[in-house]
Amino acid sequence: MIPAHSSITSLRGAQLRKQSPVPNDLDRPFYDACNEDRLVLQHCGACNRFQFPPRAMCPRCGNPGLAWKQVTGRGRIQSRVVVYDSPVSTLIPDQPFNVATISLEEEPELTMLSHLPGVPVDKVPIGATVEVFFESTPATGQKVPEWKLVSHEAPQTPR
Amino acid sequence: MAIPIAPHAWHRNREGLGIWEGRGRVVATGVGTSPTARRWDEKPDTSMGALTIMAIRRAIEDAGIMPDEIDGIVLTPESTTGVSNDPNAPAPAGWDSVFKSVDYPQAGITRGDIDWILLNMPELKNVEFRMNGPVCMSVAFTTAAEAVSRGLTKTCLVVRGWHNLGGRYYVGQGAAALDTASGPAKYGSIWGMPACASTAMVFEEYCNKYGKSHDMMAPFIVEERRNGLMNPDGYYTQHRPEMMTVDDYLSGRWIAKPANIYDNDLPIQAALAVVFTTPELAAHHKLKPVYILNHAQTRPELQGAVPTLNEWERATDRMGRMLYEGAGIGPEDVSFENMYDGFTLFHQFHLEGLRFGSRGEKRGYALDLYQTDISIDGPNPVSPSGGNNGNGRTRWWNHRDCILQIQGRSPSQIKRPAEIGISGAHVPNFCDALVWAASAD
Numbered sequence: 007m008i009p010a011h012s013s014i015t016s017l018r019g020a021q022l023r024k025q026s027p028v029p030n031d032l033d034r035p036f037y038d039a040c041n042e043d044r045l046v047l048q049h050c051g052a053c054n055r056f057q058f059p060p061r062a063m064c065p066r067c068g069n070p071g072l073a074w075k076q077v078t079g080r081g082r083i084q085s086r087v088v089v090y091d092s093p094v095s096t097l098i099p100d101q102p103f104n105v106a107t108i109s110l111e112e113e114p115e116l117t118m119l120s121h122l123p124g125v126p127v128d129k130v131p132i133g134a135t136v137e138v139f140f141e142s143t144p145a146t147g148q149k150v151p152e153w154k155l156v157s158h159e160a161p162q163t164p165r
Numbered sequence: 166m167a168i169p170i171a172p173h174a175w176h177r178n179r180e181g182l183g184i185w186e187g188r189g190r191v192v193a194t195g196v197g198t199s200p201t202a203r204r205w206d207e208k209p210d211t212s213m214g215a216l217t218i219m220a221i222r223r224a225i226e227d228a229g230i231m232p233d234e235i236d237g238i239v240l241t242p243e244s245t246t247g248v249s250n251d252p253n254a255p256a257p258a259g260w261d262s263v264f265k266s267v268d269y270p271q272a273g274i275t276r277g278d279i280d281w282i283l284l285n286m287p288e289l290k291n292v293e294f295r296m297n298g299p300v301c302m303s304v305a306f307t308t309a310a311e312a313v314s315r316g317l318t319k320t321c322l323v324v325r326g327w328h329n330l331g332g333r334y335y336v337g338q339g340a341a342a343l344d345t346a347s348g349p350a351k352y353g354s355i356w357g358m359p360a361c362a363s364t365a366m367v368f369e370e371y372c373n374k375y376g377k378s379h380d381m382m383a384p385f386i387v388e389e390r391r392n393g394l395m396n397p398d399g400y401y402t403q404h405r406p407e408m409m410t411v412d413d414y415l416s417g418r419w420i421a422k423p424a425n426i427y428d429n430d431l432p433i434q435a436a437l438a439v440v441f442t443t444p445e446l447a448a449h450h451k452l453k454p455v456y457i458l459n460h461a462q463t464r465p466e467l468q469g470a471v472p473t474l475n476e477w478e479r480a481t482d483r484m485g486r487m488l489y490e491g492a493g494i495g496p497e498d499v500s501f502e503n504m505y506d507g508f509t510l511f512h513q514f515h516l517e518g519l520r521f522g523s524r525g526e527k528r529g530y531a532l533d534l535y536q537t538d539i540s541i542d543g544p545n546p547v548s549p550s551g552g553n554n555g556n557g558r559t560r561w562w563n564h565r566d567c568i569l570q571i572q573g574r575s576p577s578q579i580k581r582p583a584e585i586g587i588s589g590a591h592v593p594n595f596c597d598a599l600v601w602a603a604s605a606d
């Protein structure tokens with residue numbers, strides 16, 4: 007169990023006050039791995055395809071025998087928005103903030119989300135390389151994946 | 166007894182199925198629309214259920230038939246995409262003196278319910294076919310089309326009501342007010358995205374890929390509001406009859422940049438009912454029948470946390486090909502399109518999938534098309550209904566207008582002959598769509 011409020015900085019431009027996700031039986035392997043600073047995703051052997059969020063079966067072929075596999079956590083920033091009107095109470099004080107889609111190296115069609123801590127709004131380098139790290143969330147300490155810039159080399163103009 | 170939904174075999178969700186077996190065997194005639202309101206004032210006679218009953222009675226009257234001719238109902242039970250009461254919350258004071266209640270206490274308030282409708286509309290005494298079209302009225306329309314074509318119901322109502330309670334739509338309410346997140350929503354909610362954000366992300370990707378920008382949306386937004394303000398049944402006509410300008414749009418406050426307040430549709434209270442029947446029975450209805458030539462479905466690939474531009478382009482391309490194949494037509498046959506627009510930023514994905522207004526382009530042309538004459542008077546009428554943006558959030562103005570256009574009585578009637586129109590909703594990779602036509606030939 008991760009102690010509550012561990013390594014929380016809660017500073018605008020750094021870590022945002024995310025809700026703490028509460029694991030269930032289906033996604034516990036994902037969240038347990040996050041607490042060990044590892045990114046694991048469900049993989050369908052029949053389709054040779056990763057997926058996230060976790061599901062009981064592969065949505066493409068119906069295979070219920072999905073395996074958890076570790077991935078590198080490297081990817082590229084695919085797109086972004088700047089949130090000015092979040093519904094989530096804990097995040098409203100941090101507005102405006104980035105939410106970016108991260109296209110994973112192992113499965114470019116698989117997108118995960120990021121606040122890109124430390125990247126100013128409207129300065130998100132689309133196409134830049136990122137890597138995963140794990141961030142504790144305030145309410146329970148449950149860790150979640152976040153991403154940080156590795157390279158600012160971006161094939162497209164920052165927007 | 167639980168009300169069923171359409172079996173999967175009814176879905177037309179892949180290419181190669183050929184002409185739809187029901188082509189030309191199902192028509193729409195009567196349309197009934199309730200008044201609109203911004204929010205519910207908690208009085209029984211302005212509830213979503215009351216509006217639904219009103220819409221049904223108007224549709225039957227519009228068709229010129231008797232209530233006992235109705236033998237089927239297909240209904241979308243969800244009546245919001247925002248906040249609902251607790252499912253077990255009691256009805257407000259005075260409710261029981263106006264309506265009879267079923268076991269589900271929120272029926273008629275924050276959820277549509279066929280049993281509740283039948284209990285409170287004794288004139289519908291011959292309804293034997295009951296089916297739900299969940300999530301979106303487009304699902305109810307395609308379900309009803311299959312049901313009539315298969316002979317399971319001969320004269321069927323397609324129904325959806327919308328409620329909108331007090332308070333802000335999502336913000337700081339329910340699960341969003343907590344410091345923990347549970348259930349399937351947690352994968353998105355911890356990032357704090359408003360509902361429009363995933364659409365805005367794909368739109369941003371689209372703009373990056375094709376060199377377009379958010380301000381190119383402005384002519385479309387303004388034209389939709391113009392079309393909506395012609396509609397006496399629309400929310401803006403009834404309550405805020407002011408035209409909006411390009412400057413209004415461009416100065417709208419950001420919600421999730423590049424989506425601003427005007428890219429988000431306004432939640433309202435309203436209800437619609439439509440009469441579906443066979444061409445033979447429609448001969449004694451008082452309105453011109455509108456033929457359904459085909460319907461089709463797309464569903465999400467569910468690989469990532471949010472969809473990608475590639476997925477939305479694949480889904481809408483496939484939708485276009487499926488619709489044309491099953492209807493036996495091509496893009497050049499389409500007089501107008503009324504694809505969904507709430508959020509406005511995904512309308513162009515639908516439009517490009519249909520190749521509407523294309524001069525040979527496949528992708529990345531819609532925002533350029535928006536800079537041309539897309540009015541109801543022009544050669545490429547885009548969203549003549551005005552959609553949600555021009556009328557308030559219902560996900561059905563677009564379908565309704567296809568029927569009215571082809572019957573020649575749309576309040577925003579297009580200038581060119583309205584022979585074939587296409588409507589579909591909702592998001593580009595989760596869409597049920599229909600081809601409507603003046604004849605089956």
